[in-house]
Amino acid sequence: MLFACDLNKLRIKPLPNTKGICPICNNEVIAVCGQINMHHWRHKPNTNCNPWKEHETEWHRKWKNEFPESWQEIIIVEDNEKHIADIKTENGLVIEFQNSSILSETIQIREEFYKNMIWVVNADKFKDNFKILSLVTNKLDELLSDFSGYYDDIEEYLKKNQEIEFEKKNLIEEIYQKEKTFLRIDGDLANFENYFNDYFNDLENDFGNFRNLLDTEKNYLNNSKIIDNLMDKRKISEQKLNIYNSYERCKIKNYTFCVKINFNNINKDKYNICKVYKREEENKLFPKIISLKSQSEFSWYSSQKDYQLIVDIRYYEKKYKNRMKDIINEIKIIQNENTVLLIKLKNDVFYGLMDRKNELSEEINKLKNELREIKEKQNKVKENYNIEKEKEHNSNDYGKAEQRIKHNYKGRYEYCWNKRRPSWDYSNKPIYLDFGTHLFKIISKNEFQKIEKKYFIKQVLNNTIS
Numbered sequence: 001m002l003f004a005c006d007l008n009k010l011r012i013k014p015l016p017n018t019k020g021i022c023p024i025c026n027n028e029v030i031a032v033c034g035q036i037n038m039h040h041w042r043h044k045p046n047t048n049c050n051p052w053k054e055h056e057t058e059w060h061r062k063w064k065n066e067f068p069e070s071w072q073e074i075i076i077v078e079d080n081e082k083h084i085a086d087i088k089t090e091n092g093l094v095i096e097f098q099n100s101s102i103l104s105e106t107i108q109i110r111e112e113f114y115k116n117m118i119w120v121v122n123a124d125k126f127k128d129n130f131k132i133l134s135l136v137t138n139k140l141d142e143l144l145s146d147f148s149g150y151y152d153d154i155e156e157y158l159k160k161n162q163e164i165e166f167e168k169k170n171l172i173e174e175i176y177q178k179e180k181t182f183l184r185i186d187g188d189l190a191n192f193e194n195y196f197n198d199y200f201n202d203l204e205n206d207f208g209n210f211r212n213l214l215d216t217e218k219n220y221l222n223n224s225k226i227i228d229n230l231m232d233k234r235k236i237s238e239q240k241l242n243i244y245n246s247y248e249r250c251k252i253k254n255y256t257f258c259v260k261i262n263f264n265n266i267n268k269d270k271y272n273i274c275k276v277y278k279r280e281e282e283n284k285l286f287p288k289i290i291s292l293k294s295q296s297e298f299s300w301y302s303s304q305k306d307y308q309l310i311v312d313i314r315y316y317e318k319k320y321k322n323r324m325k326d327i328i329n330e331i332k333i334i335q336n337e338n339t340v341l342l343i344k345l346k347n348d349v350f351y352g353l354m355d356r357k358n359e360l361s362e363e364i365n366k367l368k369n370e371l372r373e374i375k376e377k378q379n380k381v382k383e384n385y386n387i388e389k390e391k392e393h394n395s396n397d398y399g400k401a402e403q404r405i406k407h408n409y410k411g412r413y414e415y416c417w418n419k420r421r422p423s424w425d426y427s428n429k430p431i432y433l434d435f436g437t438h439l440f441k442i443i444s445k446n447e448f449q450k451i452e453k454k455y456f457i458k459q460v461l462n463n464t465i466s
């Protein structure tokens with residue numbers, strides 16, 4: 001203790017080689033005035049003094065000495081019980097300095113006795129038994145991660161917006177292409193007659209090889225081919241007829257319907273249209289004309305050098321002319337058929353184009369709706385982004401938030417015990433853990449309030465501690 005009593009019961013400080021009386025137990029106490037420790041009074045060994053008082057250490061004495069002497073070691077008597085308060089301020093607040101561990105019952109008894117009190121506990125021995133985290137640091141970390149989340153949002157928005165932009169661009173291109181086709185078909189329909197002639201020419205020039213044909217188109221093309229073949233056949237007949245006409249005519253009277261032909265240019269089964277005469281009689285008035293009666297006759301005369309063969313070409317004329325007439329009739333029938341087909345084809349193509357135009361128009365409208373939806377989607381994304389941005393901008397501006405955190409969480413620390421010391425849980429009075437240069441006030445089961453030692457002392461002196 002720092003004060004003893006003299007014989008007149010007055011408080012005295014220790015001086016070398018002096019003695020005093022303990023104000024509690026009235027036993028003699030000896031002044032200890034060494035070089036190192038603060039001067040103090042000590043009981044003689046085996047003295048039974050205040051049972052509450054633990055062995056006083058230099059830590060106790062230094063703390064007490066921070067305050068006015070008139071506040072130090074104040075004797076409080078209540079219901080015949082007498083105890084020394086380490087510090088009692090002029091406002092009656094008791095400060096108990098606790099160096100060693102203490103039972104929870106003892107804590108409760110002292111708190112009931114002193115009532116208005118606070119504890120200062122020496123944490124030197126167990127300060128490594130805590131994990132302590134600054135709430136400012138914690139909250140600033142959280143703020144930073146919130147803000148990086150915000151930047152993630154922006155990045156996500158940009159990505160999403162880009163995807164939508166791409167989709168939009170594709171749709172616009174698709175609409176453009178379809179509209180182009182639509183306009184072309186629309187123009188084709190307006191100039192259908194001209195268009196159809198081109199179309200018809202294309203169809204004739206094997207246009208059909210490039211796409212699936214309508215049935216009318218197929219029939220029409222088939223007929224055209226048949227007509228071409230018939231024309232060829234007609235030409236062949238004409239050529240054959242021309243060949244017979246190109247032979248030299250017979251000059252003999254009444255036989256001018258015949259032509260001169262060599263035996264090897266005609267088949268012997270045509271003997272019945274064949275006649276012969278002797279070459280030397282050709283210029284006579286009435287040459288003898290012999291009609292051939294058989295193939296063997298034909299063969300026999302063919303071997304005679306002085307006989308000229310003449311053939312009645314009226315047979316061939318009739319044969320090829322009839323054939324050509326038949327072919328032309330056939331062509332006429334097919335051409336009529338194709339005229340009807342062409343009208344049908346015209347209708348089919350026209351209505352086919354109309355259908356395609358309507359189809360395209362529907363497709364374009366559908367695409368335009370899709371585009372509108374996409375634009376709306378994009379606007380919504382933009383709107384959300386703006387709302388988020390505005391929200392962040394108004395209330396969460398980083399600098400402001402930082403200042404707010406520093407202000408609100410100043411000196412606040414989160415703590416947890418590595419190995420719990422439960423006895424202080426039963427205290428109902430403020431507890432300050434002395435960490436040397438500063439104290440931590442226990443605010444809750446997991447929160448400390450840091451206070452500089454100088455500031456703590458100043459608050460006690462100003463009676464503003466709580």
Ligand SMILES: [Zn+2]
Nearest residue numbers: 022024025049
């Ligand atoms: Zn004593």
